[in-house]
Amino acid sequence: MYKADVVVIGAGASGLSAAYHIAKTTGGKAVIYVLEHKDKPAKKILASGNGRCNFTNDVIDKESFRGHNPCFAYNLVKKYDKEWLISFFRELGIVHTCINGYYYPHSLQAATVGSSFISALNRYNVHLITDAHADNIYYSDERYIVTANDVKYSAAYVVLALGGKSYTPLGADGSGYKLAKNMGHKVTDTFPALCGLVLKGINFKRASGVRVKGNVKLICQNKIISESSGELQFTDYGLSGIPVFQISRYAADIINSGASCELRADIVPDYREDELFDIISEIIHNNPERTFASVLNAFIPIKLSEVLIHDLNIKNVHDMCSGIKNIYLTVKDTMSFDKAQVTAGGVDVCEIENDTMQSKFCNRLYITGELLDIDGNCGGYNLHFAFASGACAGIHIGGRITDGYKNKSVKG
Numbered sequence: 498m499y500k501a502d503v504v505v506i507g508a509g510a511s512g513l514s515a516a517y518h519i520a521k522t523t524g525g526k527a528v529i530y531v532l533e534h535k536d537k538p539a540k541k542i543l544a545s546g547n548g549r550c551n552f553t554n555d556v557i558d559k560e561s562f563r564g565h566n567p568c569f570a571y572n573l574v575k576k577y578d579k580e581w582l583i584s585f586f587r588e589l590g591i592v593h594t595c596i597n598g599y600y601y602p603h604s605l606q607a608a609t610v611g612s613s614f615i616s617a618l619n620r621y622n623v624h625l626i627t628d629a630h631a632d633n634i635y636y637s638d639e640r641y642i643v644t645a646n647d648v649k650y651s652a653a654y655v656v657l658a659l660g661g662k663s664y665t666p667l668g669a670d671g672s673g674y675k676l677a678k679n680m681g682h683k684v685t686d687t688f689p690a691l692c693g694l695v696l697k698g699i700n701f702k703r704a705s706g707v708r709v710k711g712n713v714k715l716i717c718q719n720k721i722i723s724e725s726s727g728e729l730q731f732t733d734y735g736l737s738g739i740p741v742f743q744i745s746r747y748a749a750d751i752i753n754s755g756a757s758c759e760l761r762a763d764i765v766p767d768y769r770e771d772e773l774f775d776i777i778s779e780i781i782h783n784n785p786e787r788t789f790a791s792v793l794n795a796f797i798p799i800k801l802s803e804v805l806i807h808d809l810n811i812k813n814v815h816d817m818c819s820g821i822k823n824i825y826l827t828v829k830d831t832m833s834f835d836k837a838q839v840t841a842g843g844v845d846v847c848e849i850e851n852d853t854m855q856s857k858f859c860n861r862l863y864i865t866g867e868l869l870d871i872d873g874n875c876g877g878y879n880l881h882f883a884f885a886s887g888a889c890a891g892i893h894i895g896g897r898i899t900d901g902y903k904n905k906s907v908k909g
Contacts, residue, residue, distance in 0.1 A: 509883065514864070514885075557578070653861060671687070694830075701733055727740040752828070
């Protein structure tokens with residue numbers, strides 16, 4: 498059995514942040530084991546932001562996060578805000594750049610973030626154990642016992658930072674929920690978020706690969722539930738792209754409730770319908786030999802034009818304008834966890850102290866990051882919450898350990 502001050506389970510954003518802040522706060526005196534069940538740490542960080550690691554955003558408000566209590570996340574990132582995160586990264590040797598309000602490492606390589614964390618942990622002699630799948634945790638003789646690959650680790654403090662179920666090819670398996678439940682915590686229903694939507698209404702296979710600027714609205718019972726704008730990507734199953742990711746969480750909520758919903762897409766958002774009518778009428782008047790598909794090609798790629806003319810049964814200019822401004826699509830499902838960027842749902846944050854990340858009924862047990870019932874919008878919000886929640890837990894644990902050293906010194 499290995500004896501430690503702290504065992505951190507999970508070497509993703511929140512786990513690495515927690516381990517670093519424990520080590521820093523204790524001046525490297527704490528014995529820390531980080532257990533990672535994959536062969537390398539920080540795999541999800543390396544894949545984030547298309548390999549560029551978008552870690553925060555200029556605009557962070559209460560609407561940036563979701564869950565049964567999104568204010569939990571907002572309160573935390575207000576304390577550990579953008580300026581704090583930039584300063585923390587600079588401390589690790591990571592210089593930032595801002596592109597249209599989105600923050601990245603200046604190298605535009607997520608590997609910069611991963612390697613900087615590993616270097617810092619090595620400096621503090623933190624034990625990083627890979628291929629260590631933690632499958633049990635229990636409390637015995639005032640210490641936590643964590644079992645991984647039949648090896649036992651005894652610790653005064655434990656941080657559960659295993660992440661959720663998203664990006665399953667990178668190792669996410671939801672095993673952290675079992676460990677949290679073992680310690681008596683409630684886990685809300687989980688489902689994919691920030692993912693594409695499986696849709697019905699046009700021949701998506703023929704339109705696959707097309708990218709257009711657009712606006713999407715999610716509609717349920719004739720009410721707009723959510724909407725977002727940006728680049729839409731047509732795929733063989735439906736639509737992808739950031740605007741679709743932003744509304745996918747609401748679609749999953751509706752589908753899981755047993756209700757139905759539809760998506761309304763406007764693929765020419767820069768023009769009103771009456772403006773389109775005038776422009777298209779002029780094009781047809783000046784070029785009577787052109788097909789409807791070639792006329793629409795003035796606004797959208799010809800591949801998509803041909804699909805819409807056929808599948809929407811467009812017969813005249815009015816149909817054409819109305820069709821591309823209001824494409825009604827049935828939402829069949831969201832993409833699965835292996836295609837989702839984050840997990841919605843998780844450990845109930847009502848059972849976690851907002852200012853420390855400690856369990857409210859398991860002393861010295863902390864739960865951080867995506868394992869919690871918190872998910873953010875696209876744009877660096879989820880990584881920001883992960884780094885902040887890990888730091889919050891790490892600083893609190895490090896302070897408690899340091900106070901213990903001081904008390905022993907006084908008694909001695």
